[in-house]
Amino acid sequence: MTPLFSLALRSAWNRRGTLSLVAASIALATLLLLSFERMRADVRESFSQAVSGTDLIVGARTGPVQLMLYAVFRVGGATNNIRMSSVQTLSEHRAVAWVVPISLGDSHRGFPVLGTTPGYFQHFLYADRQPLALAQGQPFRGDLDGLYETVLGAEVAQRLGYRLGQRITLSHGSGAAPGMEHGDKPFTVTGILARTGTPVDRTVHVSLQAIQAIHLDWVGGAPVRGLAIPAERARQFDLEPTEVTAALVGLKNRAAVFAVQRHVATFSDEPLLAVLPGVALDELWEVVGVGERALLGMSAMVGFVSLAGLVAVVLAGLNERRRELAVLRAVGAGPRHVLLLLASEGALVTLLGVALGSLLTLVFIAAAGSWMQTRFGITLQLSAPSGTQWLVLASVLLAGLLASLVPALRAYRLSLADGLSPRI
């Protein structure tokens, strides 16, 4: 069969113009299917790695997915704050081991700022119950002396080239509006966290008191004209926060999780919501799953269309090639050789398309990876294909082989009917 394959190769090369277009469209379909599958898997992986060891997330009443997205992934916004007194009460519940309040809303050059307590660095766990580790320096002290201290996530430090001791300023809100700077109260970098591959990498951490301090002279989201409180004088004010965005809660015993959840839900002072991160994630996947299936369906359609293109191109060329088939029959090729010739041509084009598509996927992931990491904190892995990706590759190849059989069988029948005298 080797001589036949080299014939197929040269015959295909002879028609490389049209066939390479078909290969390109198969490559595109492969790129779509593969990178979609990689993103889907890595997004899930990133999300499920982002938080562990936190039994409940407590916030103002909203959708569970929304609360989790905001508190853990800094995506979206909070509908409302919760009172610090409620957090206090909750921490006194006998089943609760620890409570870490968090306050969101400000940013630094596009990276979200998280106000929290030093307890965050003890209790927050990610991935397989791994604690946060400092690559350099130490956590902010959380007292008045360390009021303007900040701890940076690995990505923030790397991307912006920050070192320990550097002074940075925060922006109000997402930092999109000009002039909304907390420029009068600069922060000193005291610690840089080790990389976690979670949203923590993209977060600027400060104390809750610091959040309070930079907003002393702000009312309703804007600086009050004529009322400027210098950084040093801020320390003389009461900086204990009265409200926070949400609280992460750890329990002494996981078995109590539903009891505590109920306790939070029936809180009398204000309407609260407690979500289990895992449950909220599952709920998120259900929502996202619809979109995922739609995207997968679209990618599969692109695959189908490009294979239909393959069939059409090879079939259309077949009539002009009846001479060629007759010549092959005359020198001793059988109809089955003709079948193999056409099938291997289709397989070749498919293989080429799939190989090119895989290469493009690598390039795409390498190129989009850092953008995804900065923008969404999602790490795309540039690794060997996963099981599902192999499955995708195999299905495209198999579909290509089956599709090539269509013109191949037609050529088989033609060469049987034509023999040595094609009736054109």
Add this chain to the structure above:
Amino acid sequence: MIEIENLRFAWPRAAHDCVALDRLKIAAGSTLFLYGPSGGGKSTLLGLLAGVLLPREGRVALLGQDWSQLSSARRDAFRADHLGYIFQQFNLLPYLSVLDNVLLPCRFSSLRRERAAKRSGSMQADAGSLLARIGLAEGLWRRPAAELSVGQQQRVAAARALIGAPEVVIADEPTSALDAPLRDGFMQVLLGEIRSAGSALVFVSHDERLASRFDAQVSLASINQATTQEVSV
């Protein structure tokens, strides 16, 4: 060499036989000129001789081997081993070089590969010497076949039919696309090579001016259908 007995062939769904031929024998090494108008069943008869078509009745044998006795795959292999075929035109695969076109039968037949190699050392050398003898300059051998003129293409087709010295060469109006000087040159080269290879030649044409160059001449019309005339060459 070639034996036909009581051959009856009809195309599928055709009411009448297309070829009915009681007896035709062609001896080894002899050349037969088969003439007749177009549409007289010539191509069909050649298809039957080449074992691409099988008769409804009767026997077509090549080298004593009845085509009907072979499986379709064996027929293809037998054809590759023992038969060379020249078409009226468009003989060459445009995407192969001249040399590779000549070597095409050797891809399908180890017998012809070995014979060619035995004669000239290697099959490439044999193809080269054939091409040189039919007058194709060496500079053209590596060129794509599509670049050749019609006359050159027919010569290359002859070289392909002859490589590995098959016992039978069938030519289906190979000169009809050539003008007179080209045609004479082609005939001379073809018949010369056929004789030196010792192959038998079945040459179909409606150009009766060529007839005198052959050992025997047969009108297809006279032997096809309702004829009991025995033809022996």
